[in-house]
Amino acid sequence: MRISEKAKAISPSPTLAIDSKFKQMKKQGIPVVGFGAGEPDFNTPENIKQAAIKAIENNFTRYTPASGTLELKQAVCDKMEKDTGLKYTTANVIICNGGKHALTNAFMAILNPGDEVIIPAPYWVSYPEMVKMADGIPVYIETEEENNFKFTMDQLEAAFTPKTRALVINTPSNPTGMVYTREELQEIADFAVKHEIYVIFDEIYEKLVYEGQHINIATLGDEIRKLTIIVNGMAKTYAMTGWRIGYAVAEAPVIKAMSNMQSHATSNPNSIAQSASVEALTGDQSFIDQMKAEYIKRRDYMVKRINSIEGLSCREPHGAFYIFMNVKGVLGKEHYGRMIHTAHELCEDILDRALVAMVPSEGFGLDGYVRLSYATSMEVITTGLDRIEEYLQGKSEKIVYSDNSLD
Structure with missing residues (x-):
């Protein structure tokens, strides 16, 4: 059958095979545990459900x-x-079917064919594909762990071309958990204003900051505010991933363009979820602090434990609920008679032998790392890290299971 060239150019998530295998094994009753969750393991607060x-x-x-x-x-x-102290009107806001939809709308609204979007790596897996769907070209900046996975201004200048239309900033970051400081964002804002490019400012994890302070780049002056498209949503802060409500805040012409496209693509987001979201934003916020306190306990345990395991290391994330674990110390070595060269191969083998599902870093634009989510219980965390350590000590055995367990 004939498929469009655009559709064929969009890559599936490289983590889908591992995720599918994890689900197959779980369905067969194999006691696998997973660190892949990109959503809070808390329930939506009661006041929101009642709304x-x-x-x-x-x-x-x-x-x-x-x-x-x-x-x-x-x-x-x-x-x-x-x-933030920023005053917007309703003409500056669009409500979308999740944060991902808001991002897609934004790229569709500002990009023409061949326009470039600078994306720092590691990045959330969907950014490049969203840019491609909007006929844009993703341009990557490969960051270094030694710089807390943040790009330098020299790297940003080198990535800029006359075709550059926008820059993506995600803080706190998925997958690294790093948080940009006010000083770093000011440099980025000055760059964007100088070159008159948009900043797609994804702050979906804004309330999950554990050290330092979340700064919205639009607060750093009127000029950068006009160039900033803020993307946020209800999913991470209020444990509302399945409700599918996101939003964008920007200059009125941008919002109007996004709204016009949305009116033809999906029309309005779910009416009931919108009512629940009003309660989320205006009601009791104490749930957030309770959730954060639990995340901090889990993070602290994981950071200490990972850095105690030979061959593994990680930096302390300051936000979100992910740890970007360095596994370079165990790559290029033989494990159970097999040479393991990449993070993806390591994740496959650990799932087979240690029954632990993790997300390899290739999907985020780097090799040599694994993303672990601590949006899961302490029981899963301790069990999973125990199994990973046993795997690296040569104590795991391959599990035999059927690939045909799913309908």
């Missing part, structure tokens, strides 16, 4: 405006003013 139930009971089940309800847009504006 959704109330919306259903009040028959709030019909179409809303395609770009979202005025009530939720205003809640976003109020949240922005409270958190």
Whole structure:
């Protein structure tokens, strides 16, 4: 069958094979544990769920405006003013079907064929594919662990060309958990203003900062504010991944363009989830501190434990809920009669033998690392790290399972 060239150019996630294998093994009753979760393991707070139930009971089940309800847009504006001091109107806000949809809309709104978008690596796996879907060209900056996985200004200057249209900044970062400082963001803002390029500012993990402070780049002056497209959502802060509500905040012409496209592609986000999101933004926020406290306990345990295992190391993440573990010390070596050269091969073998699922770093644009999520229980964390250490000590055995367990 004929498939478009654009569709054929979009790469599937390189982690899908491991994830599929993990699910097959779990379905067969094999006691696998996973560090792959990109979502909180907490339940959505009760007040948010009750707001959704109330919306259903009040028959709030019909179409809303395609770009979202005025009530939720205003809640976003109020949240922005409270958190950043920035005053926006509802004309500056679009409500989307998740943060991923907001990002896709943003790239579609600002890119013409051949426009370039600078993406620091390691990056969230979907950024390059979103740029490609918008007919843009991703341009990568490979960062160094020694610099906390942050690019230098010299690297940014070298990546810039006359075709550069935008720069993606994700802070706190998926997959590294690093957080940009005010000083670092000011340099980036000055660069963007100088070259008149957009900053796609993905702050989906903004409330999950453990050291330092989350700074929104749009607060660093009127000129950079006009060039910033802020992307956020309800998923990570309020444990609402399945509710699929994200939003973007930007200059009105950008939001209008995004809204026009959304009106034809998906129309409005779920009406009930929008009502629940109003409660999330305006209601009791104590849940966030409780969640953060638990994440810090898990992070601290994992950092200490990983750095005690020969061949492994990691830096302490300052935000989000991921650890980007350096596995270079165990690559290029023979494990159980097999030479393991890449992080992907290591993850495959550890899943087979130690029954632990992890996300290899190739999908994030670097090799030699593995992403571990601590959005999971301490029991899973301790069991998983025990098994990884036993694997590296030569104490694991290959598990035999069927590849045909899924319908």
